[in-house]
Amino acid sequence: MGNNGQVLIDVIPELERVIGKQQGAVELSGIATQNRFNLLFQKFIEVFTTKEHPLVMFLDDLQWADLASLQLIKLLIGDKRNLLLLGAYRDNEVSKAHPFILMRDELVKTGVTVNTITLAPLAFHDTNKLVSDTLHCSALSARPLTIVPIIGLLISEAIHSVWKYFGFSLCLCQLWHHCL
Secondary structure, eight states: OGGGHHHHHHHOGGGHHHHOOOOOOOOOOTHHHHHHHHHHHHHHHHHTOOSSSOEEEEEOOGGGOOHHHHHHHHHHHHHOSSEEEEEOOOGGGOOTTSHHHHHHHHHHHTTOOOOOOOOOOOOHHHHHHHHHHHHTSOHHHHHHHHSSHHHHHHHHHHHHHHHHHHOHHHHHHHHHHHHO
16 A cells, blocks of 8 residues: 555544554545545455455445445446455435446446345344344344334434443343343
8 A cells, every 4th residue: 555554544444453553645636536545445455355265345325325435336346356245225215317226237238247136124023033033032022122113213223322322231231121
C-alpha cells in the first residue's frame, strides 16, 4: 500500500490494528480520490484471495448501496481473482431502473455469472423456532417475542440499547430472565 495505508484506515479504522499507524496520504480531489481508493481496496482484497484460499464476501442491503460502492463491486467482480461475492437486497425496494439492478444486469451482459435465489419471508413457526433456539427457551416462552413483528422490532431496539449501555452479559441476562 506504500504511503497510502491511511486511505484504507480512514474507511476501515480497525485495519490500523493490523497494519499499524500510517502516514497521511497525499490529498487528491474528485475522481482521483475514488480511483486511488478503488485501486488500494482491490490490492488489499488480493492479499486475501489465492487459489488455495479463495475469499467469500457477503454484502447485505445492496438496495441502499451508493454509486461509488456499486462501482467498487463491479471492479472487484471484474478482477475474478478467487473471490466469491454474495449479495443480498430487498427486491420489494428496487425497480428495474434501480442502480443496483442496472449494475447487476450490466455484469450479466459482460458474462459474469449471477445466480439469484429469491427467499420468502420467514413463517411464524420458523421465526419462533429461531428465537427459542437463540434464547435456549421453549417455543411457548419465545412466542411473545415473535407474535407481532412490531413487538419484535421494539424488543430488538431494546436489546440494542441494553447491549450498548450495559454490555453483552447484562443483555443476555435480561433476555434469559424474560424467557424463564
